[in-house]
Amino acid sequence: MPASKKAVVDIKKLSLTFQTADGPVYALSDVDLTIEEGDFVSFIGPSGCGKTTLLRVIADLEQATGGEISINGVTPHEAREKRAYGYVFQAPALLPWRSIERNVTLPLEIMEISKEERVKRAQEALKLVELNGFEKKFPWQLSGGMQQRASIARALSFDADLLLMDEPFGALDEIVRDHLNEQLLKLWARTNKTVAFVTHSIPEAVYLSSKIVVMSPRPGRIIDVIETDFPKDRTLDIRETPEFLEIAHRVREGLRAGHSNDE
Amino acid sequence: MPASKKAVVDIKKLSLTFQTADGPVYALSDVDLTIEEGDFVSFIGPSGCGKTTLLRVIADLEQATGGEISINGVTPHEAREKRAYGYVFQAPALLPWRSIERNVTLPLEIMEISKEERVKRAQEALKLVELNGFEKKFPWQLSGGMQQRASIARALSFDADLLLMDEPFGALDEIVRDHLNEQLLKLWARTNKTVAFVTHSIPEAVYLSSKIVVMSPRPGRIIDVIETDFPKDRTLDIRETPEFLEIAHRVREGLRAGHSNDE
Amino acid sequence: MTWTKLDKFCLVAAIAALLALIFPLAGVDGDTGKQVAFVGDIPGLAAAMALSVIVGSAFTWLGARSITAGMIILAVAVFGCWQALSVLYDHGVAGFAGLGFWLFILSLWAFVWRGIDVIANYHSLDRTKQHLANFVVPVAFGVWLLFVWEVVVSGFGVPQVLLPPPSMIGERFVNSTDILAADFHQTFVKAVLSGYVMGCGSAFIVAIAVDRVPFLKRGLLPLGNMVSALPIIGVAPIMVMWFGFDWQSKAAVIVIMTFFPMLVNTVTGLNAAGKLEKDLMATYASGYWSTLFRLRLPAAMPFVFNALKINSTLALIGAIVAEFFGTPIVGMGFRISTEVGRMNIDMVWAEIALAALAGTAFYGAVAYIERKATSWHPSFRVRRH
Amino acid sequence: ADEVTLQLKWVTQAQFAGYYVALDKGFYEEADLDVTINPGGPDVAPPQVIAGGGADVIIDWMPSALASREKGVPLVNIAQPFAKSGMMLTCLKETGIESPEDFPGRTLGVWFFGNEYPFLSWMSKLGIPTDGGDNGVTVLKQGFNVDPLLQKQADCVSTMTYNEYWQVIDAGLSPDDLKVFKYEDQGVATLEDGLYVLEDNLEDPAFVDKMARFVDASMKGWMWAKENPEDAAMIVLDNDMTGAQTEKHQVRMMKEIAKLLGDSAVLDEAAYQRTVDSLLSGGSDPVITKEPEGAWTHAVTDKM
Amino acid sequence: MTGSVRGPSTWTRMMSGQTGPVCVVLIALLVLWYVGAVFMNAPTQIDRYNRADQTWTTGQLIEDTLAQDRPILPAPHQVAVEMYHTIFAIKITSKRSLVYHSWVTLSSTLLGFGIGTLLGVLLAVGIVHVMTLEKSLMPWVISSQTIPILAIAPMIIVVLGAIGIKGLVPKAVISTYLCFFPVTISMVKGLRSPQVIQLDLMRTYNASKWQTFWQLRLPSAMPYLFASLKVAIAISLVGAIVGELPTGAQAGLGARLLAGSYYGQTIQIWSALLTAAFVAAILVVIVGWCERRVLVRMGVKS
Numbered sequence A, B: 001m002p003a004s005k006k007a008v009v010d011i012k013k014l015s016l017t018f019q020t021a022d023g024p025v026y027a028l029s030d031v032d033l034t035i036e037e038g039d040f041v042s043f044i045g046p047s048g049c050g051k052t053t054l055l056r057v058i059a060d061l062e063q064a065t066g067g068e069i070s071i072n073g074v075t076p077h078e079a080r081e082k083r084a085y086g087y088v089f090q091a092p093a094l095l096p097w098r099s100i101e102r103n104v105t106l107p108l109e110i111m112e113i114s115k116e117e118r119v120k121r122a123q124e125a126l127k128l129v130e131l132n133g134f135e136k137k138f139p140w141q142l143s144g145g146m147q148q149r150a151s152i153a154r155a156l157s158f159d160a161d162l163l164l165m166d167e168p169f170g171a172l173d174e175i176v177r178d179h180l181n182e183q184l185l186k187l188w189a190r191t192n193k194t195v196a197f198v199t200h201s202i203p204e205a206v207y208l209s210s211k212i213v214v215m216s217p218r219p220g221r222i223i224d225v226i227e228t229d230f231p232k233d234r235t236l237d238i239r240e241t242p243e244f245l246e247i248a249h250r251v252r253e254g255l256r257a258g259h260s261n262d263e
Numbered sequence C: 001m002t003w004t005k006l007d008k009f010c011l012v013a014a015i016a017a018l019l020a021l022i023f024p025l026a027g028v029d030g031d032t033g034k035q036v037a038f039v040g041d042i043p044g045l046a047a048a049m050a051l052s053v054i055v056g057s058a059f060t061w062l063g064a065r066s067i068t069a070g071m072i073i074l075a076v077a078v079f080g081c082w083q084a085l086s087v088l089y090d091h092g093v094a095g096f097a098g099l100g101f102w103l104f105i106l107s108l109w110a111f112v113w114r115g116i117d118v119i120a121n122y123h124s125l126d127r128t129k130q131h132l133a134n135f136v137v138p139v140a141f142g143v144w145l146l147f148v149w150e151v152v153v154s155g156f157g158v159p160q161v162l163l164p165p166p167s168m169i170g171e172r173f174v175n176s177t178d179i180l181a182a183d184f185h186q187t188f189v190k191a192v193l194s195g196y197v198m199g200c201g202s203a204f205i206v207a208i209a210v211d212r213v214p215f216l217k218r219g220l221l222p223l224g225n226m227v228s229a230l231p232i233i234g235v236a237p238i239m240v241m242w243f244g245f246d247w248q249s250k251a252a253v254i255v256i257m258t259f260f261p262m263l264v265n266t267v268t269g270l271n272a273a274g275k276l277e278k279d280l281m282a283t284y285a286s287g288y289w290s291t292l293f294r295l296r297l298p299a300a301m302p303f304v305f306n307a308l309k310i311n312s313t314l315a316l317i318g319a320i321v322a323e324f325f326g327t328p329i330v331g332m333g334f335r336i337s338t339e340v341g342r343m344n345i346d347m348v349w350a351e352i353a354l355a356a357l358a359g360t361a362f363y364g365a366v367a368y369i370e371r372k373a374t375s376w377h378p379s380f381r382v383r384r385h
Numbered sequence D: 001a002d003e004v005t006l007q008l009k010w011v012t013q014a015q016f017a018g019y020y021v022a023l024d025k026g027f028y029e030e031a032d033l034d035v036t037i038n039p040g041g042p043d044v045a046p047p048q049v050i051a052g053g054g055a056d057v058i059i060d061w062m063p064s065a066l067a068s069r070e071k072g073v074p075l076v077n078i079a080q081p082f083a084k085s086g087m088m089l090t091c092l093k094e095t096g097i098e099s100p101e102d103f104p105g106r107t108l109g110v111w112f113f114g115n116e117y118p119f120l121s122w123m124s125k126l127g128i129p130t131d132g133g134d135n136g137v138t139v140l141k142q143g144f145n146v147d148p149l150l151q152k153q154a155d156c157v158s159t160m161t162y163n164e165y166w167q168v169i170d171a172g173l174s175p176d177d178l179k180v181f182k183y184e185d186q187g188v189a190t191l192e193d194g195l196y197v198l199e200d201n202l203e204d205p206a207f208v209d210k211m212a213r214f215v216d217a218s219m220k221g222w223m224w225a226k227e228n229p230e231d232a233a234m235i236v237l238d239n240d241m242t243g244a245q246t247e248k249h250q251v252r253m254m255k256e257i258a259k260l261l262g263d264s265a266v267l268d269e270a271a272y273q274r275t276v277d278s279l280l281s282g283g284s285d286p287v288i289t290k291e292p293e294g295a296w297t298h299a300v301t302d303k304m
Numbered sequence E: 001m002t003g004s005v006r007g008p009s010t011w012t013r014m015m016s017g018q019t020g021p022v023c024v025v026l027i028a029l030l031v032l033w034y035v036g037a038v039f040m041n042a043p044t045q046i047d048r049y050n051r052a053d054q055t056w057t058t059g060q061l062i063e064d065t066l067a068q069d070r071p072i073l074p075a076p077h078q079v080a081v082e083m084y085h086t087i088f089a090i091k092i093t094s095k096r097s098l099v100y101h102s103w104v105t106l107s108s109t110l111l112g113f114g115i116g117t118l119l120g121v122l123l124a125v126g127i128v129h130v131m132t133l134e135k136s137l138m139p140w141v142i143s144s145q146t147i148p149i150l151a152i153a154p155m156i157i158v159v160l161g162a163i164g165i166k167g168l169v170p171k172a173v174i175s176t177y178l179c180f181f182p183v184t185i186s187m188v189k190g191l192r193s194p195q196v197i198q199l200d201l202m203r204t205y206n207a208s209k210w211q212t213f214w215q216l217r218l219p220s221a222m223p224y225l226f227a228s229l230k231v232a233i234a235i236s237l238v239g240a241i242v243g244e245l246p247t248g249a250q251a252g253l254g255a256r257l258l259a260g261s262y263y264g265q266t267i268q269i270w271s272a273l274l275t276a277a278f279v280a281a282i283l284v285v286i287v288g289w290c291e292r293r294v295l296v297r298m299g300v301k302s
């Protein structure tokens, strides 16, 4: 790893325990991780292992109970105040009383960006996820997959340098998913954004990432970090390469090991 | 196809149109399909193409607006009254005021099965989906994937000959998913149940099915029916066979054709 | 330290207390033409004011965030309140309170608010401590309101026949327990409870019947909404005319008042079960009653409890009002309307206090049962924002 | 002109015709007064209103006024236009009540809200407990009308000669069906409808003068009303904002009221003393506990 | 129309809507009312016959019970005639016009409703945003409603009168007191109704409290607000009527009710009561109409 690269997310011995009525839930324990500028990091791990929780800690939506974390050298709280990142939630979280376009412009409105600019950027983002033509529709008039795409457009619209995406493509069929994977890769290659990406799909993780983080079941720990060296402008074809299959195999093994740990 | 086999689901020229405020929505059109006893039929197709709707018609939760359909030779309505099938919905649909165990025993209670028997069967079903130990928890205390598994256990608990499953494994990670795939296959091989299964995952469809139905975007039509002849006791290894890859390819092509039709 | 970080409430408290030391404590007695009292003559009050200045300025800079700080502030406030009362009654300021006195009350207000604020934001994993804090906050707030009432009424010399001070009401309350008990028995035990049970019970049963017959649902509910908008004042004399003077007519008024909220809520609740859940029951070919008991009634429970809570306050009010239109000579409403005419306003307020206590306890009981019975409902889970 | 606010004890009706006539016929204006008449209602306590500063002078019954005086509202009677009491207890003949001796065991309707004092003194004079026991009477708090009698929920109800009695008659009963006990006849009459002001105000000669003009003009109104009952009733009707009163009822009421009026507004000391004695004799629970002092004055009527 | 009827008949269409069933239920109620009137008025009527030593037939009895001057339960047509006379057959400026009285009541209702709604919303905003307010104030907001305001309404009128506030305002104060409560309770619920994920979304934008309020909390609370406004407007009418009782002879539906019961004129009571109910219904319908307008603008599924 060249030391020159800037660390965007720097996590040291992070742990998080939820206090619940039934006693504590250990969601994350002893997580060490550095995400560098321009990285595309995928998180993969069994359901309930703490992927979402980790992303939420990075986004200052959850407070760690131990360890240290800094985003661009400042605390997550300060980073949030600087609007340092865009977040795509596991569920679409669209506001039902706003049209698709106005949902996409919501963050821009809050950041007090001028009207024309807002509309322009929304157009671009919607085009990227192939939702142009649906600007004036309301969320309930769209299928679940389309809603999820709208929420991706919303996160892209304000061009943050760090993208946090929590299973953004979970509700989509394979074809659309492939297409969006390609779009996301293109965007990444073009803009040098840093992406943290949660997924359940091993091929997707391998295809998209520059770094794959494999997590173990609760309490979430990192059991493997796999670096890939496909070029940034990779295409779908790489999925057939032995290199790809090998990495996929390693991820699968890691996951399996975590699972057997569990039981 | 040997004519001797009994047709469990027999659909002829089925179509379904929703009347909505914005005009009619053509969800299904001209669907012809026979599902025979012991078949494992997967439905695959783009989001919003009518897969769920078709399953709902079979389950008598939706009335077709044209064509004919019979289940075991009787109407869907009669079949439902005979409790001919178990249904796993796309969402978990657990009752929040019942513990996991009591959610699983719900259908058994309705069918007036004795208490011990109920508890015994619930135990088995929960074990199958690896949720033993969570009997006394309430739904909101479980992660999304666990809830989905509980709902699968509920459908399995009462041993119907026909299983209708609508994307049951959508919210699960690959390992759990593989595991449940295996369990489902075993169950199918052992009991000669008939299964209708909706999925977005091509490998899953190919791996599980004896018949894959590829559907086109709205109005949902069947554009390809692919029969596989893997043995019933297949293992995960078959995924590497050329035969498997070839079928997967054919499904993908079908889907892609449907998509381009669309745009 | 910047200005914005200063504790503004403590600052207000300190400044107001300081000014209170300077401005005249009380006005001039109209008859004698003499100043009523000076701060300098009352060491207790002077001490309390000085203490307020010191503690206020100290916490202005220190910031009052810890629970100990809150306790200290509240203790100072309690001492101040005690001194203020003593000035009013022992030094004859009642009726003549001046600017200095009111400034001191303002200072106390700032203290009390800051103290309550600290305790309200207290979080503890120890359940008993948390419960204690959650209990102290509203009680302290209520006591403060009573204090303000007392001070304002006495300070301005409001005639007792208009509004008596709480101390007088409390005294009357304690001295008239036998009358209050008899009234409570007549109004609450006889009329309210029976009317409540009959009204809610019958509405619940009718709701289930209405739900079975969609025709009734469409025909009855819009009318039901209209009837619940009927002013009961009009209904009460009619009920007295029909059902006589005793508790039966009050129960009838309560039945009318509680019927429609319960009906409307239960019917809504019976439709609250999600489509998916209904489909699920359909796949089991579950019968009407089975679905009713296993799905629809449990799903309706939050709505039913909502109505039970609304009705718990409505019932008491209904009974009291109905008693204005004719009663035997016992009962809370009877007492209120009679004692106003006799200028025993303190007794009136003692009855009102009893009504508020009974109503709150009734509401609290229903809310407690709700919490136990529908603990699965999302609104009872921990809120994080 | 001097402003005067008068608080009535009850709703607008011929019971207060004199004041409305004086207003309508300009008698107040002639006396250089600008008078506002506030009607009362079932829950308006005139002593409370005057204590709160909502009126300069109120109309009240003497028992209630004296009781309020003990409670700390220093009311003083300045004039007493009504010389006789109009209260009575009206019973159904069919119940068999012939005399007060028949009361024990019966159910009687009584007005409360400060109007119960005459009844309570009467009962204590008779020695009949009012707690509902076997040898006592069961008391009901009677509502706004005479329904309890008509529907036989009570054996007797309180009525005024000028008002509720006629409602009973209007409901279809004839005087022969009824047995009435007038408080006047029973020797327990107390003074009704007097004018009361706050004691402090009387120290101000200007106020006394104003009141003198007010009482004088009011009495003019009363005399006019007595002479012209029909016209007086119409004036009352004009002032009734609810539009609920009927001419027939008000004319009849005016005629009955005329029988209660005295010749002048001057309080008769003997009548006052009778009222006080009756109230003091209330047994264990008298309406007033001690002989009131300064509860009346002739200062105003003397200046007329 | 000839030939086959296409689609459902007018009858079934009417009955599957709301108007049909409502009419049927109304007719049933009317019948019940007549029967009730006969039965409740019969004893006094028979009494009257007996007193007059008159013989009577059942038919005559029924006829007379439905035509009494002061019935215990007036017959619907008696009320209807009275309402016709006092609403349509009389100048609306007359003191006998129910339109006039309704207007008097309505003006204080609307004033009280306005203030009450504002107060209710403000309290809710405070409670949702300030933890201290929630913990200290909320229990008292609930307790405040267990005080029988109806019983102390006269004192409120007197006290306010004592400090020189008279006329419309005291009545509106009582309306306010009654109607702020449902608004506060539902608005607290409504302002808290955004899902956690939506609040998190606003957090990721570092939206200020006010931005979150305007963009998220307030729109989410709209359905709750309107549900409570329907209750509030009806209850504020009740408050205005209650406020009119102690001021006895002054105008308004409450004064009509009181005068009616003072003179045992049941017909007048019932017509005032029904008028009040109609006014309430119209107010609720107006609120419902506003609700639909707002919700449509918010793109909610119809």
Ligand SMILES: Nc1ncnc2c1ncn2[C@@H]1O[C@H](COP(=O)(O)OP(=O)(O)OP(=O)(O)O)[C@@H](O)[C@H]1O
Pocket (backbone or CB within 6 Å): A018, A019, A020, A025, A026, A027, A046, A047, A048, A049, A050, A051, A052, A053, A054, A090, A218, B141, B142, B143, B144, B145
């Ligand atoms: N607010 C909370 N209170 C208590 N426990 C929680 C809370 N949020 C999450 N958890 C628990 O923490 C663990 C990690 O949850 P998290 O949502 O991060 O899982 P995940 O890896 O995102 O799972 P999935 O793939 O299903 O989304 C889970 O076991 C969950 O039950």
Ligand SMILES: Nc1ncnc2c1ncn2[C@@H]1O[C@H](COP(=O)(O)OP(=O)(O)OP(=O)(O)O)[C@@H](O)[C@H]1O
Pocket (backbone or CB within 6 Å): A143, A144, A145, B018, B019, B020, B025, B026, B027, B046, B047, B048, B049, B050, B051, B052, B053, B054, B090, B218
């Ligand atoms: N009740 C309804 N009213 C109107 N349109 C409906 C209704 N239910 C479904 N549809 C429409 O019918 C079409 C088919 O929906 P369906 O739910 O069957 O899709 P699906 O294939 O299951 O999609 P997914 O993979 O997203 O679950 C969709 O376009 C949907 O919008």
Ligand SMILES: Cc1ncc(C[n+]2csc(CCO)c2C)c(N)n1
Pocket (backbone or CB within 6 Å): D009, D010, D015, D042, D111, D112, D113, D115, D142, D143, D144, D145, D160, D163, D193
């Ligand atoms: C609640 C109530 N209180 C008193 C009366 C009786 N009343 C009618 S006129 C009148 C005299 C007022 O000067 C009185 C006392 C009533 N009908 N209802």
Ligand SMILES: [Mg+2]
Pocket (backbone or CB within 6 Å): A051, A052, A053, A090, A166
């Ligand atoms: Mg997650």
Ligand SMILES: [Mg+2]
Pocket (backbone or CB within 6 Å): B051, B052, B053, B090, B166
């Ligand atoms: Mg589907």
